[in-house]
Amino acid sequence: MTKYIFVTGGVTSSLGKGIISASLAKLLQSRGFKVTIQKFDPYINIDPGTLNPYEHGECYVTDDGAETDLDLGHYERFLNTPTSQANNVTTGRIYQTVIKKERAGDYLGKTVQVIPHITDEIKRRVRLLEDQADYDLIITELGGTVGDIESLPYLEALRQIRQEFGKNNTLVIHLTLIPYLAAAGELKTKPTQHSVKELLMTGIQPDILVCRTEYQLTKEVRNKLALFCNVEKNSVIEALDAKTIYDVPMYMLKENLDEIVLKKLKLPKGNTPELSAWKEFLGRLKNPTAEVKIGLIGKYNELADAYKSIYESFIHAGSANECKVQVVPIHSEELEGPEILEKMKSLDGILVAPGFGERGIKGKIKAISYARKNDIPFFGICLGMQCAVVEIFKNVLKLPGCSSAEINPKAKNLVIDLMPDQLKVTEKGGTMRLGSYKCKLTKGSKAAKAYGKVDINERHRHRYEFNNKYLKRLEKTGMVATGINPETNLVEIVEIPEHPFFVGVQFHPELKSTVENPHPLFIAFVKAAMKYKAKNEKA
Numbered sequence: 070m071t072k073y074i075f076v077t078g079g080v081t082s083s084l085g086k087g088i089i090s091a092s093l094a095k096l097l098q099s100r101g102f103k104v105t106i107q108k109f110d111p112y113i114n115i116d117p118g119t120l121n122p123y124e125h126g127e128c129y130v131t132d133d134g135a136e137t138d139l140d141l142g143h144y145e146r147f148l149n150t151p152t153s154q155a156n157n158v159t160t161g162r163i164y165q166t167v168i169k170k171e172r173a174g175d176y177l178g179k180t181v182q183v184i185p186h187i188t189d190e191i192k193r194r195v196r197l198l199e200d201q202a203d204y205d206l207i208i209t210e211l212g213g214t215v216g217d218i219e220s221l222p223y224l225e226a227l228r229q230i231r232q233e234f235g236k237n238n239t240l241v242i243h244l245t246l247i248p249y250l251a252a253a254g255e256l257k258t259k260p261t262q263h264s265v266k267e268l269l270m271t272g273i274q275p276d277i278l279v280c281r282t283e284y285q286l287t288k289e290v291r292n293k294l295a296l297f298c299n300v301e302k303n304s305v306i307e308a309l310d311a312k313t314i315y316d317v318p319m320y321m322l323k324e325n326l327d328e329i330v331l332k333k334l335k336l337p338k339g340n341t342p343e344l345s346a347w348k349e350f351l352g353r354l355k356n357p358t359a360e361v362k363i364g365l366i367g368k369y370n371e372l373a374d375a376y377k378s379i380y381e382s383f384i385h386a387g388s389a390n391e392c393k394v395q396v397v398p399i400h401s402e403e404l405e406g407p408e409i410l411e412k413m414k415s416l417d418g419i420l421v422a423p424g425f426g427e428r429g430i431k432g433k434i435k436a437i438s439y440a441r442k443n444d445i446p447f448f449g450i451c452l453g454m455q456c457a458v459v460e461i462f463k464n465v466l467k468l469p470g471c472s473s474a475e476i477n478p479k480a481k482n483l484v485i486d487l488m489p490d491q492l493k494v495t496e497k498g499g500t501m502r503l504g505s506y507k508c509k510l511t512k513g514s515k516a517a518k519a520y521g522k523v524d525i526n527e528r529h530r531h532r533y534e535f536n537n538k539y540l541k542r543l544e545k546t547g548m549v550a551t552g553i554n555p556e557t558n559l560v561e562i563v564e565i566p567e568h569p570f571f572v573g574v575q576f577h578p579e580l581k582s583t584v585e586n587p588h589p590l591f592i593a594f595v596k597a598a599m600k601y602k603a604k605n606e607k608a
């Protein structure tokens with residue numbers, strides 16, 4: 070039988086439930102258990118696809134084309150296994166299902182209520198992953214903080230699941246904060262006591278407390294927490310602030326979180342944790358022999374979470390190259406003025422980020438121009454690739470009035486245009502070209518060399534594409550299409566063969582980079598930046 074672990078959060082948001090869940094899952098996986106993680110988000114949007122990155126950070130896309138919470142990115146990066154739509158559920162989706170059923174007459178004659186109808190739907194979704202594979206354990210992360218009005222139906226569903234499946238089959242981990250009061254020189258347990266009390270009011274007694282803290286928990290603090298929160302002493306787990314999120318599985322291993330979980334769920338210990346690849350990754354990450362600076366040109370830079378997967382991909386690719394990658398966020402709007410050189414001078418590589426809408430486009434195109442002319446390694450992702458196409462048609466071919474339909478739909482030469490199947494689309498939610506598609510690479514291209522093969526699959530999230538009417542003319546610019554979708558002929562990759570590294574991709578490679586499988590294009594890009602820097606230092 071599958072066993073269930075629930076992770077709730079207390080005291081404040083942003084304590085890292087996603088990382089703790091992913092770290093625990095990693096440890097259980099390393100002991101040979103089949104485990105997956107899902108996230109329940111208490112907001113009313115059907116998915117985060119329509120949310121501004123400033124609100125919610127990056128929207129993570131799965132192979133099956135679900136637009137999901139960025140925590141799913143952590144799950145994939147840690148576990149090295151793909152997630153799907155079933156791994157992310159929102160209140161909006163739960164209500165949508167229940168309301169659809171009500172209209173269909175499924176509840177005919179009955180009043181539809183939060184209990185039992187909404188809670189039943191939550192419970193059904195908790196178990197949905199069971200159909201996908203024979204999981205030994207499913208970890209469910211409940212978004213939000215205990216005490217939020219919108220979390221209540223989830224906690225009630227959790228209470229019912231515990232009551233129905235019993236203590237040996239379900240476990241509740243409460244992630245909480247132990248603040249340090251500098252004036253008193255003390256770690257404080259009271260907020261946690263309150264938060265556990267709040268949880269108790271919904272009928273849930275946590276089994277394990279994971280305590281985020283800046284300082285080590287003393288024995289007294291651990292004992293106090295155990296006593297007042299009614300958990301066993303060994304179940305108070307310290308989660309010290311870590312330098313990198315990739316340290317957290319090691320911290321949890323040291324605190325025996327995995328063993329305690331298995332014991333409470335009456336499961337055997339499994340193998341000794343097999344974490345050699347993880348440790349090697351950490352070793353390389355912490356002992357770099359080189360360093361490069363990469364400019365991340367975007368427009369949501371105020372919130373690093375907006376480009377989460379890109380930052381993480383650089384960490385993976387940096388470790389693979391034993392190179393510290395310093396990512397310098399640069400606001401594209403700041404590049405619109407004349408001082409571009411100042412911003413670019415110290416960079417060893419330029420990445421132009423994905424994005425939507427007209428704002429900041431000018432700066433992106435200027436940065437691309439600069440990278441192209443000065444042989445600086447360039448990597449364009451989605452909108453970044455589209456801008457690279459516009460730039461080269463405009464500045465090399467001098468094609469008049471060339472643009473992307475997203476920026477100027479009336480332009481004379483739309484080298485980037487709306488995909489034909491997008492013409493009839495009026496609704497915004499879930500209507501982009503989403504998820505995994507095939508791509509065939511040109512033998513000998515930079516991309517093919519990086520991947521080491523010519524048939525690949527990558528994830529997408531866009532409405533616009535390279536306009537194939539301009540394919541012949543593209544070659545006159547010195548840029549070539551080196552990755553094509555074999556079914557639709559859609560251009561997926563462009564490169565400039567004469568340039569040391571100039572690659573634009575219509576897809577999102579950052580969504581598939583994991584600790585154990587760093588993305589080949591990021592690895593190649595970092596390598597190119599290292600080469601560029603070495604050459605510059607010599608000159």
Ligand code: GLN
Pocket residue numbers: 422423424425426450451452453475530531532533534
């Ligand atoms: N806005 C562009 C499009 O919809 C690019 C999207 C993206 O960068 N993810 O095609």
